[in-house]
Amino acid sequence: MVMSAPDQSPDEDRILIAAIARCNNVVLARVSSARGVHEITPLDAFQEVMIGDGFIDxxxxxxxxxxxxxxxxxxxxxxxxxxxxxxxxxxxxxxxxxxxxxxxxxxxxxxxxxxxxxxxxxxxxxxxxxxxxxxxxxxxxxxxxxxxxxxxxxxxxxxxxxxxxxxxxxxxxxxxxxxxxxxxxxxxxxxxxxxxxxxxxxxxxxxxxxxxxxxxxxxQNFLRHLTGLPVALLCLACSVAGLLFYLPRLNWVYGIAILLVNLVFLAAVSSIALTRWSVRIDSFPLILTSLLQFVGGVILQNVFGHKQTAMITSMFGKYVSSGVVKELIKGDITTTLEGQRATLTILFSDLRGFTAISEKLGARDTALLLNTYFDTMIPLVFAQDGTLDKLMGDAIMAFFGAPVEVTGHPAKGAATALNMISELKILKQRCDLKGMADLEVGIGLNSGEVTVGNLGSHDFMNYTIVGDAVNLASRLEGLNKIYGTAILLSQFIVQELDDRFVIRDLDRVRVKGKQTAVNIYELVGWRSTITDTTRAGLDLFEQGLVAYRHQEWNEAEQLFNQVLDKLPGDGPTRLYLARIDRMRANPPGPCWDGISTFNHK
Structure with missing residues (x-):
């Protein structure tokens, strides 16, 4: 309100001027000419009695x-x-x-x-x-x-x-x-x-x-405008936080979510600073930093994500299923390439007499036969979340429990072995390739602690496993030829299996390279598919094995012969009948521990 014009009633102005003079504490308003407008000031009469004036524009x-x-x-x-x-x-x-x-x-x-x-x-x-x-x-x-x-x-x-x-x-x-x-x-x-x-x-x-x-x-409660170095430090803090948390986990969904959280957080901080401490934060650089983090993260994801995808695919694409590779790429599951100790289940399989079979075939037929066999077997490993370690001629080495941690990996290894046996039977019936009808496979399974990781030289690396547990699985695979079995298990895997599997106690052995004896078992099949005749034969075998270990040769021989009536041609039974003949000729004595020692692989 500028007293720049006289009132219609001069008396009103005189009364007001007198009151202002009497109080001697009135400041009046004026309009300056700073914005190019004409200066408007109080009337001279008011200026004489006021103690000051100030512009209100x-x-x-x-x-x-x-x-x-x-x-x-x-x-x-x-x-x-x-x-x-x-x-x-x-x-x-x-x-x-x-x-x-x-x-x-x-x-x-x-x-x-x-x-x-x-x-x-x-x-x-x-x-x-x-x-x-x-x-x-x-x-x-x-x-x-x-x-x-x-x-x-x-x-x-x-x-x-x-x-x-x-x-x-x-x-x-x-x-x-x-x-x-x-x-x-x-x-x-x-x-x-x-x-x-x-x-x-x-x-x-x-x-x-x-x-x-x-x-x-x-x-003195002024709004302080936070700019310059403090804002630069806040931007730096946002950038560091982005590097530590934001960018490593960035994808479109998480990126947008974290961006929105950042913006809401900045708005909340700005609001609290304004209302509680009267500090006005220059938020534009902070918002720009968050946006640049998001855009930069997307660019980095596209640039380096392809390299990571290529690396994971080349590293694991040949070893695990495509589904596991996709999960590794997406980050849904994580692994480490550095060597580490882990308890895994190891599977070795080998074709029986394949050298003799391949000698009868040409190079082309041999390659076709092997490729057909591997095309059937390898997917069975992947189906149980297994990892293909390597192919060694006609042999397959696989393991379960890495790079993806798998619950119940002993059962998955056992299921893979049974599926390999059944699928080979189907393949032999359906495929008329030369040599296919003669294929037989032996499988060894063991569970134990191994070193797993990306192992090798600077020029050649391979995601693989090493350790005594690996060697034992390999030895078990070889023992199938002696016992006339298809799948042999160690005591370490048997104790982890559930009752879906039918297991037969075979022997206590000391394999080459091991001083400690190990109990070995045959994986006979799925409990749901075992016939009454087979079950009866297995019960008789168990009784015969007890008599054998007590050096009751006649009773053991009688029981094993009854097994052959139930299970004609049973390999372990025939092996023990041959052993009984040797034991009669050369009795082991009262200190015999019943351990079979093998000095060959």
């Missing part, structure tokens, strides 16, 4: 929001030089604090108002208004109450009073950062339904904006 940001108020403006003088004019808010605060009209602009981001002994420090060049809310944050007295003297005098005693219009016709309203996003209050509570204040929409009356500025100056 305010700069708006490009989006039309009132965020800042200038402290001073410079007015050129006719005789040369500049006159500093204070803003209305600054002049009110200066008069209220009784400070000298002296400025010290020696600081880079602040200036001092007042004398050396008594002054206040203010941000330079302008005030970023720290809005405490809307105009209702202040005590409001209507014009009618003031004119009728119906207000509480305690509301104004010793306090600054700003007089201004809130009538919509005056159009003295501004959009503030708070009012810009405020839902119109009348739609929620109807509290402004009465029009005595005349406030429209959610914009703030100009007088309230100046009141917020005065409150900031007196309370």
């Amino acid at each position: 305010v700069p708006l940001d490009k989006d039309g929001v009132l965020r800042r108020i200038r402290f001073v403006t410079a007015k050129p003088q006719r005789e040369g030089g500049l006159e500093l004019l204070p803003s209305f808010a600054l002049e009110l605060a200066r008069v209220y604090l009784n400070l000298d009209f002296v400025f010290d602009f020696s600081g880079t981001d602040y200036f001092l108002l007042g004398s050396k002994d008594r002054h206040i420090r203010l941000p330079y060049p302008d005030l970023l208004v720290n809005y405490a809310g809307d105009y209702t944050a202040f005590d409001v007295i209507s014009f009618a109450d003031a004119a009728n003297n119906t207000f509480d005098p305690a509301l104004v005693q010793g306090r600054l009073v700003l007089v201004g219009s809130t009538l919509s016709s005056e159009k003295d309203f501004f959009t503030t950062p708070l009012s810009r996003f405020r839902v119109e209050a009348s739609t929620l509570t109807g509290r402004f339904a009465a029009m005595e204040m005349g406030v429209q929409g959610s914009d703030e009356p100009g007088v309230a904006c100046h009141a917020h500025a005065v409150e900031n100056i007196l309370g």
Whole structure:
């Protein structure tokens, strides 16, 4: 409200001028010419009695929001030089604090108002208004109450009073950062339904904006603008956090989710800093950093992801199923290529007499026969989550439990062995390739601790396993030829199998390279497919084995012969009948431990 024109009633002006002179504490408003408009000042009569004035025109940001108020403006003088004019808010605060009209602009981001002994420090060049809310944050007295003297005098005693219009016709309203996003209050509570204040929409009356500025100056609760080095450090922290957590796990789904979390987090931090500590964070660099992390992560994923995919495919594509390779690429399962100790199940298989078979065939027929055999067997390994270690001529070496940890890998190895035997029978019936009908396979299975990883030289690496458990599985495969069996198991895998499998105790052996004897067993088949005749034969074999170990040769021989009645041609039974003949000829004596020692592979 600028007293720039006389009232229609000169008496009204005289009364007001007299009141201002009597109080001697009134600061009036003016409009500066800083924005190219004509300067508007109070009438001379008012200037004679006021103790100060300040400009009320305010700069708006490009989006039309009132965020800042200038402290001073410079007015050129006719005789040369500049006159500093204070803003209305600054002049009110200066008069209220009784400070000298002296400025010290020696600081880079602040200036001092007042004398050396008594002054206040203010941000330079302008005030970023720290809005405490809307105009209702202040005590409001209507014009009618003031004119009728119906207000509480305690509301104004010793306090600054700003007089201004809130009538919509005056159009003295501004959009503030708070009012810009405020839902119109009348739609929620109807509290402004009465029009005595005349406030429209959610914009703030100009007088309230100046009141917020005065409150900031007196309370020294300025909004500090966090820029420069602190923001750079926050950007660096975001980048480091991205490198440690964000980028290594980046894909489209996680990337967008983490980006949204980052943006919400930045918004929350900015809001808390603003409301609790009056710190305004320049969030654009932080948001830009998050966006660049996302975009950069996607680019890196595309660039380096293909290399990782190629590496995993080349490393494991020949050893495990395509499904496992896809899970490794996606990161759903993890593994390490470095050598580590792990308990696995090892499978060795070898074709019986294949050397003699291949000598009868040409190179082409031999290759075709082997390829057909491997095309059938290798998928059976993959079907049980197994890993193909290597092919050695006509032999297959595989293991279960790595690179993917598999629960119950002994059972998966046993199931693979049984499936290989049954599939070979089907293949021999359906395939008429030369030599196919003569194929027989022996399989050795063992579970134990091995070293697994990417092993080899700098020029050649292979994902493989080594250890005594591997050697024992290989020895068991070879013993099938002696016992006339198809699948031999060690005691270490048998103790991990469930009752779905039918197991036959065969012997206690000491294989080449091992000093400790090991119990070996035959994997006969699935319990669900075993006939009553086979079950009866296995029971008789168990009784015969007990008699044999007690050196009761006659009883053992009788029982084993009964086994052959049930299981004609049974290899282990024929082996023990031959052993009984040798034992009779050369009795082992009372200290015999029943261990069979093999000094060949």
